[in-house]
Amino acid sequence: MNNRLIYALEVMESMFPHAKAELNHQSxxxxxxxxxxxxxxxxxxxxxxxxxxxxxxxxxxxxxxxxxxxxxxxxxxxxxxxxxxxxxxxxxxxxxxxxxxxxxxxxxxxxxxxxxxxxxxxxxxxxWYNVPAIAVDTHVERVSKRLGFAKDYDHVNDVERKLKTKIPRSDWSKAHHLMIFFGRYHCKAVSPKCEVCPLSNECRYIKQKGAVTK
Ligand code: SF4
CATH class of the missing domain: 1.10.340.30 (Hypothetical protein; domain 2)
Known part of the structure; x- marks a missing residue:
């Protein structure tokens, strides 16, 4: 697995150890x-x-x-x-x-x-079926691109393919939930929490902006 991605997922897991699907369902x-x-x-x-x-x-x-x-x-x-x-x-x-x-x-x-x-x-x-998968929603796409795991111009299908090549299949579903939580609660589309982000040194978005967003 890509070392930067391993590190990023470990950091996300330390931030959101209980990341899981948040849509309520029983079936x-x-x-x-x-x-x-x-x-x-x-x-x-x-x-x-x-x-x-x-x-x-x-x-x-x-x-x-x-x-x-x-x-x-x-x-x-x-x-x-x-x-x-x-x-x-x-x-x-x-x-x-x-x-x-x-x-x-x-x-x-x-x-x-x-x-x-x-x-x-x-x-x-x-x-539901515990089949390894990475669903690239708006959060996964944004986080992947900001952290440089995909290019800004990549289609979501390309983001999914790149993540799958870098993450072991057994970790796909876990990575999906971690990236969703990280994007939903921390690396938000508007006003990401860059000033307190443990991944700021890894972040392409911050490097492009040239400063930490307050
Ligand atoms: S530094 Fe900001 S943009 Fe980069 S990953 Fe952290 S919260 Fe997201």
Whole structure:
């Protein structure tokens, strides 16, 4: 493994020893719905709407029988709710029709579901099925680029590929959660905590700026 990356992940683990998925869920179905809802919104916002949604639609079979208009009132407070409601119902229909109501456990099959992209598929296989994966969300992408593990112009697929070549497969899922926590709570998009950052000496972003941001 890349020594700089080993060091950075060790530092992140010392900062966030309990890093884990923060979307509340009790099943693969609930996790899938929550991750689909989380696109371009926060986990906190998703966790506020999912209890009522899961109460009304406790499994994929119930969701598959809904109309998207039925779902909209439950998720109206989060972004893109109309598109997400439609995608949720279509996802559920396909899971029932093609996969006997069981959320698939492979990226290839998950990617056949409407509203499920590579990031969502990676989270599902990693968090629920314990398959090593690195889901490159906005936090993982930003942290990877600021710390120089990927180029600024890299597409998220390239960021994922570069991280995977540098991190042992057995550590992929752990690294994913550590980078999310580091990005969400420390190396934030706006006002990163550079003045107290233990990785400032490793940071390309700071070197480019030429000064520590207060
Ligand atoms: S120095 Fe700032 S930009 Fe660099 S990793 Fe730390 S918090 Fe992020």
């Amino acid at each position: 693969a179905y609930e996790l899938t719905v929550a991750v689909m809802l989380s696109a371009q919104t926060t986990d906190i916002a998703v966790n506020k709407v999912t209890p009522a949604l899961f109460n009304a639609y406790p499994n994929v079979f119930e969701l598959s029988k809904a109309q998207s208009e039925d779902i909209e009132p439950y998720i109206r407070t989060i972004g893109l709710y109309k598109n997400k409601a439609k995608a949720l119902v279509n996802m559920a229909k396909r899971v029932v029709q093609e996969y006997n109501g069981i959320i698939p456990n492979t990226r290839t099959k998950l990617l056949t579901l409407e509203g499920v992209g590579i990031k969502t598929a990676n989270v599902i296989v990693s968090v």
